[in-house]
Amino acid sequence: MRPRSLVPILYILFLMLPIYWLVAMSFKTTNEILGGFSLFPQEWTLDNYRTIFTDPTWYWGYFNSIFYVSLNTVISLLAALPAAYAFSRYSFMGDKHLFFWLLTNRMAPVAVFALPFFQLYSAVGLFDTHLAVALAHCLFNIPLAVWILEGFMSGIPRELDESAFVDGYSFPRFFTTIFVPTIKAGIGVTAFFLFMFSWVELLLAKTLTAVHAKPIAAVMTRTASSAGYELGLLAAAGVLTIIPGAIVIYFVRNYIAKGFALGRV
Amino acid sequence: MKTQNQRAWFFVLPVLILVAFNALVPLMTVVNYSVQETFGDNLFFWHGLGWFEDVLRSERFHAALGRQILFTATILIIEVPLGVAIALTMPRKGFWVPVCLVLMSLPLLIPWNVVGAMWNIFTLPDIGLLGYFLNTVLGIDYNMTQSPVAAWVTVIVMDVWHWTSLVVLLAYAGLISIPEAYYQAAKIDAASNWAIFRYIQLPKMKRVLTIAILLRFMDSFNIYTEPFVLTGGGPGNSTTFLSIDLVKVALGQFDLGPAAAMSLIYFAFTLLVSWLFYTIMTKDEQ
Numbered sequence: 409m410r411p412r413s414l415v416p417i418l419y420i421l422f423l424m425l426p427i428y429w430l431v432a433m434s435f436k437t438t439n440e441i442l443g444g445f446s447l448f449p450q451e452w453t454l455d456n457y458r459t460i461f462t463d464p465t466w467y468w469g470y471f472n473s474i475f476y477v478s479l480n481t482v483i484s485l486l487a488a489l490p491a492a493y494a495f496s497r498y499s500f501m502g503d504k505h506l507f508f509w510l511l512t513n514r515m516a517p518v519a520v521f522a523l524p525f526f527q528l529y530s531a532v533g534l535f536d537t538h539l540a541v542a543l544a545h546c547l548f549n550i551p552l553a554v555w556i557l558e559g560f561m562s563g564i565p566r567e568l569d570e571s572a573f574v575d576g577y578s579f580p581r582f583f584t585t586i587f588v589p590t591i592k593a594g595i596g597v598t599a600f601f602l603f604m605f606s607w608v609e610l611l612l613a614k615t616l617t618a619v620h621a622k623p624i625a626a627v628m629t630r631t632a633s634s635a636g637y638e639l640g641l642l643a644a645a646g647v648l649t650i651i652p653g654a655i656v657i658y659f660v661r662n663y664i665a666k667g668f669a670l671g672r673v
Numbered sequence: 674m675k676t677q678n679q680r681a682w683f684f685v686l687p688v689l690i691l692v693a694f695n696a697l698v699p700l701m702t703v704v705n706y707s708v709q710e711t712f713g714d715n716l717f718f719w720h721g722l723g724w725f726e727d728v729l730r731s732e733r734f735h736a737a738l739g740r741q742i743l744f745t746a747t748i749l750i751i752e753v754p755l756g757v758a759i760a761l762t763m764p765r766k767g768f769w770v771p772v773c774l775v776l777m778s779l780p781l782l783i784p785w786n787v788v789g790a791m792w793n794i795f796t797l798p799d800i801g802l803l804g805y806f807l808n809t810v811l812g813i814d815y816n817m818t819q820s821p822v823a824a825w826v827t828v829i830v831m832d833v834w835h836w837t838s839l840v841v842l843l844a845y846a847g848l849i850s851i852p853e854a855y856y857q858a859a860k861i862d863a864a865s866n867w868a869i870f871r872y873i874q875l876p877k878m879k880r881v882l883t884i885a886i887l888l889r890f891m892d893s894f895n896i897y898t899e900p901f902v903l904t905g906g907g908p909g910n911s912t913t914f915l916s917i918d919l920v921k922v923a924l925g926q927f928d929l930g931p932a933a934a935m936s937l938i939y940f941a942f943t944l945l946v947s948w949l950f951y952t953i954m955t956k957d958e959q
Contacts, residue, residue: 415762420776423834426795427779429802433794445805487687494684499675506685508948513696514888515943517895517936519916523923524699547695550688555884608784610898625784629902639794646787653782654775661771 427650433643441639456644466645469624472538474652476613476621477606479542484549484602485595489588492557497569507558510551521547522615529616536618544616545606552605553598560594596663603656624649706933724934734935736910737918738942744914745893748832753886755833756840757878760848761870763841774845777838789902792831817904821911824904828912831899836889843885847878883954887947894943915939 433441434456435449460466494500495507525544526535534540568590572582588595614626628645710720728734763773783791798804798816807815817824851873859869897916900906906913906921913921919939923932 412762413764416759416764416773416777419759419837420773423776423780423838425802426791426834429795430791441800445800445809447802483691487691490684491688494681497675498678498681498684500677500679500681503681506689508951510688510692511947511951512944513692515891515895515947516696516700516940517897517916517919517943519895519897519920519923519936521699521703522920523929524702525695527702528698543691544695546691550692554688604782607782610784610786625786628790629786642790643794646783646791649784649787650779650782654779657775657778657782661775 430643430646430650433640434647436640438638438640453640456640457648459641460644460648465622465627466624469622469627470648470652472617472621473607473613473623473625473649476538476541476545476623477603479538480545480549480606481599481602483542484546484553485599487546488550488553488557488598489595490583492554492561493583493587495554495558496561497566507554510554514548514551516547518548518609518611522611525612526615535616536620538621540616541613541621541623542606544612545609548609549602549605553602556598556601557591557594560591560597564590593663596660600656600660600663604653607653703933703936706929707937708930710930720930724930725938728931728935728938733918734938737913737915740911740913741894741915744829744832744896745890747829748836748893749886749889751829751833752837752840752889753882756837756885757844757882759837759841760844761874763845765849774842777841779838780835781838783835785898786902788831788835789899792827792834792899792903796827817908819908821908824908824912828900828903831903832893832896835899836892839888840882840885843881844878847881848874851877879954883951887950890950891943891947 432447432449435452435454436446437451437453437455440446440450495503529535529540529544534543564587568586569582572586573579577586610623610625610629613623614629617623617626624645628642628649707724708720708722709717710723759777764770780788793801795801796804796815796817798808804815807813814820815823817827855873856869859873864872895916896914897920900912900914901917901920904912906917919932919935922928922935
């Protein structure tokens with residue numbers, strides 16, 4: 409082992425410590441947690457997890473989150489693909505201004521928009537639906553998707569398009585059967601970032617939902633305050649929110665490395 | 674050269690509609706509030722630019738802005754060099770690459786309030802791993818709810834924990850896009866490690882680092898959930914950053930006018946800094 413590999417190892421150790429503590433907490437009983445410090449759970453208990461899996465408000469929180477995050481990823485990708493193609497291939501009136509305007513939407517402090525969003529989505533009758541959260545997250549996810557995809561698409565030589573058109577492909581057929589498969593890795597990376605930013609956002613998701621579409625993170629906040637000091641339960645819920653993310657990373661792990669290399673990074 | 678084609682507007686139309694719906698309507702609502710005074714009951718009166726003057730003069734806003742700038746500057750100074758250093762020392766191929774990538778991305782995919790809650794549990798003085806270690810093993814008096822310094826350090830360490838990986842991922846992506854031939858040429862010239870970094874790796878990472886710094890600037894400037902869950906803005910007001918202060922004014926006191934004026938000033942500031950940075954960093958590309 410070379411000494412330079414110490415840097416990533418130490419960094420990963422630092423990353424894992426709080427996660428370890430969360431996992432350890434989730435297997436402890438409330439008495440043990442409040443009773444004093446212990447590095448490992450003394451009596452292992454699955455009660456915290458049992459509570460979550462048997463209580464519908466808890467497990468529906470997970471389904472709600474996964475549902476609106478997936479919906480947002482699909483909507484953002486479908487809208488961003490043609491737009492990113494336009495930005496990477498054509499110049500048109502106002503293209504640069506439009507691109508920068510899109511980016512500015514990532515800069516808007518979400519806290520600013522919480523109240524107007526609530527009013528807007530109540531007015532159009534979408535309040536407390538998965539669609540409302542999925543659409544609201546488009547505010548910061550679509551600009552990001554256009555930005556990343558445009559980079560990948562600019563890395564693909566224009567000759568690909570031209571030769572396909574010479575071969576008599578119509579635009580829709582070229583786009584779906586040749587172009588999209590070519591930038592598969594880029595789409596994978598983009599989907600990863602879309603999933604990530606929608607999964608971790610809470611403020612808007614909480615503002616736009618009440619009962620039917622309430623995200624897991626909001627269920628957690630409410631439980632934490634109403635049930636007092638149930639740290640074990642909170643920790644178990646926290647551990648369960650890490651798992652979907654971990655699964656997504658596992659699937660895109662090769663795309664992250666390879667995908668970025670293809671793009672105009 | 675890109676072809677001139679005005680029909681490309683049809684391609685960007687879905688994006689335009691979706692983002693405009695989400696951005697323009699709420700923004701107009703905020704602008705609307707910012708120039709009016711309300712006494713409840715949905716009665717509004719024209720107030721001109723009064724709120725803007727009030728906010729720009731208020732010491733509370735200056736203090737929150739100061740804390741925010743200090744926070745953002747600190748985390749950028751720590752996270753960017755650290756992220757680059759880790760990316761440079763990561764393995765380039767083999768079994769350990771996906772292992773590193775998966776483990777390092779993990780903090781990025783944890784919901785923000787869970788990050789706050791996790792660090793809260795981690796730093797509890799008597800029963801948290803870090804809190805116990807500092808207080809009992811090292812004998813340092815550490816209590817986030819009482820000492821502003823401890824609260825600041827914890828919030829910054831939490832942000833470094835949470836976001837350095839984003840810089841690592843982007844910098845690493847820039848690094849592996851460098852062709853092997855560049856390194857061979859450097860070897861023939863007997864270039865030092867520093868020279869390789871300065872003249873090969875850094876220029877190749879410039880674009881991704883621009884993205885990383887912009888993303889980190891924008892997101893840390895808007896930070897709300899993690900410090901809110903961890904410290905609630907305290908002790909006192911010591912970790913009340915702009916967004917936390919804003920939500921206190923808007924939802925806590927329901928002062929919509931001042932809150933709206935404050936958020937527009939805040940937004941304009943973020944926009945200005947990002948635009949300046951973006952323009953300077955991409956100047957050479959044109």
